[in-house]
Amino acid sequence: MMNVTAYKRSLYCIGFSTILITAGCQTQEATEEIEVPISVEGKTTVSYWHNLTGRGQEALEQVVEDFNRSQGEIFVQAIYSASSEGDDQRLLTAIAGGNPPDLAHFDRFKVAQYASENSLESLTPFIERDQFEMEKYYDYASLETMYDDEYYAIPLTTDSRLLFYNKDRFEEVGLDPENPPASINELEDAIERLTTFESGNIKQIGMVPWTAQGWFYTWGWAFGGEFYDEETGELTLTDPKNVEALEWLVSFAEKYDAATITSFDTAQGSNEMDPFNLELYSMKIDGPFAISNIKQYNPDLNFGVTPIPTPTGDQFSTWSGGMSLIMPKGAKNQDEAWEFMKYFGSEEGQRTFNEMDNQMSVIDTVNEDLYRDDPIMSEFIDILPQSNARPPIANGQFLWNQLDKMVEYAIHGRGESEELLKKVHKRVNERQ
Amino acid sequence: MKTGQKLTVNKKMARAPKSKRSNETLTGWLFASPWVIGLLLFFAYPLISSIYYSFTDYSIFQAGDFVGMSNYKELMTDELFWISIGNTIYFAVLFVPLSIIFGVALAMVLNMKIKGMSVYRTIFFLPTLVPHVALAILWIWLLNPEFGLINAGLEFIGIDGPAWLGSTFWSKPSLILMSLWGMGQAIIIYLAGLGDISEEYYEAADVDGASFLQKTFKITLPLLTPVIFFNLVMGFIGAFQQFTLPYTMTNGSGSPADSLTFYVMYLYDNAFNYFRMGYASAMAWILFIIIMGLTAFVFWTSKRWVHYQGD
Numbered sequence: 033m034m035n036v037t038a039y040k041r042s043l044y045c046i047g048f049s050t051i052l053i054t055a056g057c058q059t060q061e062a063t064e065e066i067e068v069p070i071s072v073e074g075k076t077t078v079s080y081w082h083n084l085t086g087r088g089q090e091a092l093e094q095v096v097e098d099f100n101r102s103q104g105e106i107f108v109q110a111i112y113s114a115s116s117e118g119d120d121q122r123l124l125t126a127i128a129g130g131n132p133p134d135l136a137h138f139d140r141f142k143v144a145q146y147a148s149e150n151s152l153e154s155l156t157p158f159i160e161r162d163q164f165e166m167e168k169y170y171d172y173a174s175l176e177t178m179y180d181d182e183y184y185a186i187p188l189t190t191d192s193r194l195l196f197y198n199k200d201r202f203e204e205v206g207l208d209p210e211n212p213p214a215s216i217n218e219l220e221d222a223i224e225r226l227t228t229f230e231s232g233n234i235k236q237i238g239m240v241p242w243t244a245q246g247w248f249y250t251w252g253w254a255f256g257g258e259f260y261d262e263e264t265g266e267l268t269l270t271d272p273k274n275v276e277a278l279e280w281l282v283s284f285a286e287k288y289d290a291a292t293i294t295s296f297d298t299a300q301g302s303n304e305m306d307p308f309n310l311e312l313y314s315m316k317i318d319g320p321f322a323i324s325n326i327k328q329y330n331p332d333l334n335f336g337v338t339p340i341p342t343p344t345g346d347q348f349s350t351w352s353g354g355m356s357l358i359m360p361k362g363a364k365n366q367d368e369a370w371e372f373m374k375y376f377g378s379e380e381g382q383r384t385f386n387e388m389d390n391q392m393s394v395i396d397t398v399n400e401d402l403y404r405d406d407p408i409m410s411e412f413i414d415i416l417p418q419s420n421a422r423p424p425i426a427n428g429q430f431l432w433n434q435l436d437k438m439v440e441y442a443i444h445g446r447g448e449s450e451e452l453l454k455k456v457h458k459r460v461n462e463r464q
Numbered sequence: 465m466k467t468g469q470k471l472t473v474n475k476k477m478a479r480a481p482k483s484k485r486s487n488e489t490l491t492g493w494l495f496a497s498p499w500v501i502g503l504l505l506f507f508a509y510p511l512i513s514s515i516y517y518s519f520t521d522y523s524i525f526q527a528g529d530f531v532g533m534s535n536y537k538e539l540m541t542d543e544l545f546w547i548s549i550g551n552t553i554y555f556a557v558l559f560v561p562l563s564i565i566f567g568v569a570l571a572m573v574l575n576m577k578i579k580g581m582s583v584y585r586t587i588f589f590l591p592t593l594v595p596h597v598a599l600a601i602l603w604i605w606l607l608n609p610e611f612g613l614i615n616a617g618l619e620f621i622g623i624d625g626p627a628w629l630g631s632t633f634w635s636k637p638s639l640i641l642m643s644l645w646g647m648g649q650a651i652i653i654y655l656a657g658l659g660d661i662s663e664e665y666y667e668a669a670d671v672d673g674a675s676f677l678q679k680t681f682k683i684t685l686p687l688l689t690p691v692i693f694f695n696l697v698m699g700f701i702g703a704f705q706q707f708t709l710p711y712t713m714t715n716g717s718g719s720p721a722d723s724l725t726f727y728v729m730y731l732y733d734n735a736f737n738y739f740r741m742g743y744a745s746a747m748a749w750i751l752f753i754i755i756m757g758l759t760a761f762v763f764w765t766s767k768r769w770v771h772y773q774g775d
Contacts, residue, residue: 150526291626291720430737
């Protein structure tokens with residue numbers, strides 16, 4: 033006969049341990065949980081995860097507030113959700129676990145990769161239904177929201193890359209600060225004049241082309257290369273112009289010794305140690321996000337910006353990234369979420385957000401209004417019509433890492449330029 | 465047969481309730497159940513499923529199809545897989561012996577009976593309290609060839625320091641140097657081992673007129689071998705899982721030119737950046753087999769060189 037007290041006791045035990053486990057889980061959650069969902073009577077709550085802090089967060093909350101005030105049926109709740117190390121691991125697990133937010137702030141560069149994993153809701157049905165104009169955005173920005181001929185995101189912000197140069201240093205070595213280098217030859221000449229040695233060691237470098245935003249994409253496009261054929265959806269990494277760009281980087285590395293110059297950069301990432309801010313480098317390729325760093329860490333730096341030099345000295349180009357708004361697969365309040373997407377993507381939403389956060393909009397008229405009077409920022413928006421986006425392929429992240437490593441292999445003398453490009457091309461295609 | 469036994473037991477303990485022992489077992493298991501369930505759910509289950517996943521193209525988002533050995537086959541031709549193994553072995557083979565030599569030497573120094581020794585011991589233990597991420601950033605600055613403390617020091621004695629983290633040749637030695645910084649934990653274990661050696665051996669040796677070196681090599685080191693053995697095994701396991709320092713220092717890129725791409729970093733990239741969980745699972749199992757094999761080898765050799773007191 034099963035002893036009743038023993039039975040009871042085991043029930044108590046199970047109950048007790050369950051309480052312990054859940055209690056344990058809950059205390060941990062309490063500190064980690066992002067935010068309790070707010071419900072407003074008569075309204076549908078749309079949850080929106082973002083990872084902005086400071087000015088960015090204030091700007092985003094302003095957009096959300098403006099939208100909510102104009103709405104009778106929808107309440108958007110902006111929830112801060114940190115992404116660690118640039119990986120969106122919380123979002124990733126939420127989607128995989130089938131319990132995602134309705135909206136998320138997301139790096140546009142990763143849209144194609146997530147879409148190819150079937151983890152985003154397609155926006156094409158909504159866009160077609162409401163005849164929403166994707167044409168109002170810069171071409172490259174809307175291209176980057178596409179995968180397999182469907183739209184998966186609404187672009188929100190953008191950036192571009194230019195050559196920053198130190199005007200005082202230019203004058204010191206007899207270069208005209210109002211006529212910065214336009215061709216690669218002029219750039220090489222400027223670098224040579226701006227580089228100083230002291231007892232055999234480099235003391236100042238004119239520029240290290242691959243630092244800051246000098247990615248391979250930057251130079252490939254500057255040399256007139258292409259990485260992707262929109263028509264066929266094929267990568268075109270081995271474009272002869274790309275090979276030329278890589279060879280130029282290698283020739284630079286040989287001239288100034290790669291190890292010595294890379295080591296200048298090992299402290300990169302910490303703003304006060306930025307070699308351009310410290311005036312160790314007289315030039316660098318960077319984006320508008322570098323401006324506030326300069327103002328904070330070296331406010332007296334007299335600098336200018338100019339398009340990235342090209343072999344011909346004209347036909348300048350650049351490339352852009354930026355953030356977007358996505359609807360994760362399995363979002364519960366899709367129609368309501370779409371209403372907010374439309375608002376954030378409109379001129380009004382764009383203006384509110386980008387003005388407050390000093391970001392560049394994906395709509396040209398907004399940028400004209402915001403930045404036309406700023407001599408530095410207007411250079412950044414002037415180049416946008418010629419801007420490129422990275423190939424919207426499923427392996428975008430892999431390609432990025434491979435190109436980054438490839439430049440390092442090339443400049444450290446571990447392979448011929450063309451062979452290295454072919455290798456990356458093959459590797460990425462094998463993973464398609 | 466068993467009931468018979470139980471009956472006799474119960475007869476002897478007349479006041480105990482029926483089947484008290486099995487009840488106690490049950491109660492014991494129930495109290496242990498949170499841990500047992502946790503172990504099965506969060507350790508055993510993922511462990512077993514990762515074997516299965518290593519034969520699929522699972523991507524986190526999608527369940528993935530069974531692809532047989534193809535992940536393992538692809539790994540064999542994956543250049544970066546071999547580079548990362550090479551880097552990891554390079555690090556382990558240099559770091560582990562060095563950490564033992566320096567660890568034992570320091571522990572012996574710190575074991576001397578000098579006034580204020582506890583202060584010295586604390587100083588050597590302190591670096592292990594610094595989080596790895598902070599340690600990485602600190603060392604990036606120390607090793608900076610232009611404004612770093614280390615090259616400034618070398619210059620002072622007339623040596624032109626290398627580019628450290630900027631050069632593919634010096635990047636791994638730099639990392640080994642940095643890792644040796646965190647030896648405090650091992651030193652504590654060595655100190656415990658040293659304290660465990662009976663004074664009688666040294667007294668006997670003194671009577672026989674043994675020198676300091678003789679005492680070190682004939683008494684201290686042989687009797688410390690069980691602790692060295694422990695640190696050797698743990699050191700290899702740790703070295704093969706090297707991740708935080710190189711990941712933080714290179715922003716996950718393993719630069720320059722993959723010279724700091726370690727096995728677990730490449731595994732992490734595949735899993736969380738390229739969504740190739742199946743491929744990463746296969747890598748995890750290969751790592752497991754390598755560490756198991758190495759540990760088994762160290763255990764096998766240990767019969768020849770590990771001496772336990774009283775043996």
